Amino acid sequence: MITLFWYGVNVPRPKQYEPDLRDRLIDAAGRLLAEEGPTALTTRRVVAAAGTTTNALYTLIGGKAELVGAMYLAGFRRLADRMDAVPEDIAPLERLSLLGGAYLDNAFANPHLYTVMFERPIPDFTPSDADLTEALSTLQRLIDQVDRCIAAGVMAPSPTAHDQAMALWAMSHGICSLTIAGMFDPAEARALCAQASTALGIGFAVGTR
Amino acid sequence: MITLFWYGVNVPRPKQYEPDLRDRLIDAAGRLLAEEGPTALTTRRVVAAAGTTTNALYTLIGGKAELVGAMYLAGFRRLADRMDAVPEDIAPLERLSLLGGAYLDNAFANPHLYTVMFERPIPDFTPSDADLTEALSTLQRLIDQVDRCIAAGVMAPSPTAHDQAMALWAMSHGICSLTIAGMFDPAEARALCAQASTALGIGFAVGTR
DNA sequence: CGGCCTGTCATAACACCGTTCTGGAACTTG
DNA sequence: CAAGTTCCAGAACGGTGTTATGACAGGCCG
Numbered sequence: 001m002i003t004l005f006w007y008g009v010n011v012p013r014p015k016q017y018e019p020d021l022r023d024r025l026i027d028a029a030g031r032l033l034a035e036e037g038p039t040a041l042t043t044r045r046v047v048a049a050a051g052t053t054t055n056a057l058y059t060l061i062g063g064k065a066e067l068v069g070a071m072y073l074a075g076f077r078r079l080a081d082r083m084d085a086v087p088e089d090i091a092p093l094e095r096l097s098l099l100g101g102a103y104l105d106n107a108f109a110n111p112h113l114y115t116v117m118f119e120r121p122i123p124d125f126t127p128s129d130a131d132l133t134e135a136l137s138t139l140q141r142l143i144d145q146v147d148r149c150i151a152a153g154v155m156a157p158s159p160t161a162h163d164q165a166m167a168l169w170a171m172s173h174g175i176c177s178l179t180i181a182g183m184f185d186p187a188e189a190r191a192l193c194a195q196a197s198t199a200l201g202i203g204f205a206v207g208t209r
Numbered sequence: 210m211i212t213l214f215w216y217g218v219n220v221p222r223p224k225q226y227e228p229d230l231r232d233r234l235i236d237a238a239g240r241l242l243a244e245e246g247p248t249a250l251t252t253r254r255v256v257a258a259a260g261t262t263t264n265a266l267y268t269l270i271g272g273k274a275e276l277v278g279a280m281y282l283a284g285f286r287r288l289a290d291r292m293d294a295v296p297e298d299i300a301p302l303e304r305l306s307l308l309g310g311a312y313l314d315n316a317f318a319n320p321h322l323y324t325v326m327f328e329r330p331i332p333d334f335t336p337s338d339a340d341l342t343e344a345l346s347t348l349q350r351l352i353d354q355v356d357r358c359i360a361a362g363v364m365a366p367s368p369t370a371h372d373q374a375m376a377l378w379a380m381s382h383g384i385c386s387l388t389i390a391g392m393f394d395p396a397e398a399r400a401l402c403a404q405a406s407t408a409l410g411i412g413f414a415v416g417t418r
Numbered sequence: 419c420g421g422c423c424t425g426t427c428a429t430a431a432c433a434c435c436g437t438t439c440t441g442g443a444a445c446t447t448g
Numbered sequence: 449c450a451a452g453t454t455c456c457a458g459a460a461c462g463g464t465g466t467t468a469t470g471a472c473a474g475g476c477c478g
Contacts, residue, residue: 039332053428118390119328123248132391167405174383181327196376203412264456
């Protein structure tokens with residue numbers, strides 16, 4: 001007889017010895033990435049910082065790619081938190097601008113994490129399709145706010161909220177990316193972003209009337 | 210007595226490396242990067258593809274960082290060539306749009322090289338200040354064309370040509386970067402870029418009148 | 419309650435990486 | 449020809465991600 005249900009019967013579930021070891025590993029990786037950049041993110045340094053050994057990383061997380069994947073998702077969660085911290089009860093256009101500010105703040109507060117989210121500084125890791133859709137879902141906040149601006153009559157109804165939001169996002173990301181790459185300095189970047197974002201909004205409104 | 214001129218007397222001039230070995234190494238590295246991405250760009254694979262040994266790479270180029278540096282500059286030269294191939298005798302605004310198209314073409318034709326230019330896929334390499342200014346000088350073509358558009362009266366004289374060009378560039382780069390990261394697909398990216406660029410131009414014109 | 423199974427984790431090893439060392443061959447010059 | 453210098457193949461070094469080996473802890477079934 002062949003057992004079809006592997007976890008159906010007679011399979012003990014042993015506990016994890018140190019329940020927070022997985023979190024400790026991910027925290028240590030995050031600290032290493034933030035403080036010393038992608039080159040410092042080696043399995044050996046991570047496990048040493050977490051006070052354990054390589055094998056724990058492999059049984060608890062799976063490998064370096066999965067470790068970076070965890071930080072990838074954590075990065076988007078952090079971005080989501082920052083955007084959700086923007087108050088609700090303000091003028092739609094002003095709130096949209098604050099969301100943009102939060103985006104730049106997030107990028108410049110931890111540039112290494114930002115590159116993990118949007119570039120490939122650790123070539124072993126490329127996000128899965130599930131990771132990508134989860135990441136893109138964070139940007140729904142931007143689309144929603146553009147929608148509210150359209151509903152309030154302060155932005156044009158065409159192109160679609162999605163397209164206008166994507167344009168705003170691409171612009172902001174471009175500025176963040178080039179700034180992190182050393183092409184702009186942060187102050188310059190913020191001014192440029194404010195200037196260009198309003199121009200973009202005006203252009204969309206005028207271009208379709 | 211101290212000999213001051215080391216090559217003055219009695220110094221034989223031994224043979225040189227194969228004169229094109231340096232170029233062969235850089236070509237092999239470029240092919241490897243284009244076909245298999247940054248993970249394939251190892252010194253051992255490069256020297257094997259060029260039919261030589263590690264030592265040649267170190268005496269002729271200096272190391273992996275310098276090798277990537279050569280590709281960094283080659284990437285900007287290639288971008289410059291593509292932009293310089295856009296004809297001169299067309300309407301300024303149309304020429305500006307063709308420059309944007311050339312930018313996207315260049316990015317999508319060799320995305321791995323694009324990431325070397327604007328992201329840090331090989332952590333051993335970060336461009337020097339000299340590299341950065343040389344790279345930024347490529348973008349002067351964009352600024353010049355915006356200048357011509359302003360002179361022709363088809364773009365607003367304010368903000369400065371520099372600022373408008375930087376905004377257009379950041380927008381285009383953002384779209385390229387996000388596309389290469391898997392967030393957009395190339396067709397979507399081209400449409401978005403065209404749409405957003407014209408909106409940006411209109412917005413700058415309207416916002417200052 | 420005891421044996422077994424299974425997940426947890428330390429130790430040590432493997433293949434590969436960038437880089438450097440060693441030594442011999444090749445070539446130019448006196 | 450002898451000397452001196454550069455070229456360059458091979459081995460070696462320290463570091464990387466990953467995997468094999470094995471000790472051990474605890475939950476499940478008899």
